[in-house]
Amino acid sequence: MIVAFVVAMAENGVIGRHGQLPWRMPTDLKRFRQLTLGKPVIMGRRTYESIGKPLDGRDNIVITRQKDFGPLGVHVVDSVADAVAKGCELAIGRGADEVAIIGGAEVFRAALP
Template sequence: MIIMIAAASENNALGKNNELVWHLPNDFKRFKNLTSGHHIIMGRKTFESFPKPLPNRTHIVISHQENYNPEGCIVVNSMEKALEKCPSNEAIFIIGGGEIYNLGLPFSDKIELTRVHHTFEADAFFPEIDPRDWELVNSEFQSKDDKHLFDYSYQTYVRK
């Protein structure tokens, strides 16, 4: 199963200047719990936004830069090649950024989205979720608190 996992605002903002524009510690924990032990597919800029590779995950980086070869990563130049590097009988996570989500959407079976209930100025956006193609099967609202400045919801979509 191919799963896109993201946090996006009401206007589908993902981030600006290769950084998230909010801080939701519970969402980071959820991301870690869901993706640990799996292959994660990302773009080069997303990979480079991490201080170091994420533990207990196989990193597949899509890049068009020749000779790009970060230690411990599999580097390919297309979504198709990234998916070929993954086991067919396991969950595979597409983790961004915006361009990679657009490339991955046609291949995806499921979307695990943290919807941040706010709008932000951004330069990277999550693709529009077409209700003709996707069904919202679960939504769990989370109220803002002293560690989370914004209300948010964990939403699960499955392809129709």
């Protein structure tokens, strides 16, 4: 199983600003959709909240320490390890060969070896 980071980064290393992308590029969003559609996506709670809803056509896995967090259509876990395990399980069920980690910065840091 492939676990891939899907991240867009500015030349200065910025991936987000105040919970939003620092740019609005339709081609970037289209590419993101192509890379993640049909695959489980892993994100942190703040990234999920900035999106505002589950991403269509993908199994959404949200990492949080908040015990009362549980929106409909989302798998909630409390660690990167649990998220990757859940993502692999869901990918196998979907026939996908990849799980995508989509952010934010705290999740990327925790997922790096």
